[in-house]
Amino acid sequence: MTGVAIRVENLTKRFGTIDAVVDARFTAESGRVTGFLGPNGAGKSTTLRMLLGLIRPDAGTALFDGVPYMDLPAPTRTVGAVLDIGSAHPATTARAHLRTYCVLGGHPSERVDEVIETVELDRFADRRIGGYSTGMKQRLSLATALLGDPDVLVLDEPSNGLDPSGIVWLRTFLRNFAAAGGTVLISSHALGELQNSIDDVVLIDHGRIAWTGALSELTTAGDTLEEAFLRLTTRAGVQ
Numbered sequence: 001m002t003g004v005a006i007r008v009e010n011l012t013k014r015f016g017t018i019d020a021v022v023d024a025r026f027t028a029e030s031g032r033v034t035g036f037l038g039p040n041g042a043g044k045s046t047t048l049r050m051l052l053g054l055i056r057p058d059a060g061t062a063l064f065d066g067v068p069y070m071d072l073p074a075p076t077r078t079v080g081a082v083l084d085i086g087s088a089h090p091a092t093t094a095r096a097h098l099r100t101y102c103v104l105g106g107h108p109s110e111r112v113d114e115v116i117e118t119v120e121l122d123r124f125a126d127r128r129i130g131g132y133s134t135g136m137k138q139r140l141s142l143a144t145a146l147l148g149d150p151d152v153l154v155l156d157e158p159s160n161g162l163d164p165s166g167i168v169w170l171r172t173f174l175r176n177f178a179a180a181g182g183t184v185l186i187s188s189h190a191l192g193e194l195q196n197s198i199d200d201v202v203l204i205d206h207g208r209i210a211w212t213g214a215l216s217e218l219t220t221a222g223d224t225l226e227e228a229f230l231r232l233t234t235r236a237g238v239q
Ligand SMILES: Nc1ncnc2c1ncn2[C@@H]1O[C@H](COP(=O)(O)OP(=O)(O)OP(=O)(O)O)[C@@H](O)[C@H]1O
Pocket: 015, 018, 019, 020, 038, 039, 040, 041, 042, 043, 044, 045, 046, 047, 238, 239
């Protein structure tokens, strides 16, 4: 992998009277797993959506190796994203879904079988997605993100619905992805699990970045990630 850092500078988004994200700055480095944490309504999804060009910021930039997502020459080869597991058509199979996205992304057709194997979806690949459990949908979403063999993964709550073995599998997968030089930005509320999975922390609260740095610095005082999170965030994140 080529080592693509994510740099967010002064990112700002307002919805009517709600300051969803205010002047956010942080980086996610290659070779590291960065946890993007914050209470409900803190601005995580809004930030990730701006990062991926799904909504336009009022101000600021989000760059992948210096380039906005929309200007990347082959975005799905640079960034694999999992934001919404509900978008696949229920009547189609995982294999057909992946074939469609493979063609759309201009990726070699062998990638379909490869990603099915990577996310261990082999047994379910020819079943209709409508009958999938949440965990199976999560694996399919990740498989879709991996089709372009990207350098960066941007994942919103990827462990939701995974069973314990799925959680261990995801943690190992993300650690190996980063060890190979990949960049991972992962949003989650599963703090106990994240403590075992991440290197760096970006904490957002009420739309503002409350803390960034290495997990080891955040927990130097013997705090768990959960204790540090509760110390640094206000009780009710929802605005
Ligand atoms: N399309 C929208 N229109 C109006 N308000 C929005 C919109 N999207 C987000 N918001 C508001 O912006 C704020 C930040 O929401 P966001 O979804 O980014 O938070 P979050 O940190 O991802 O929350 P959660 O952990 O609950 O998923 C919230 O107050 C939310 O209600």
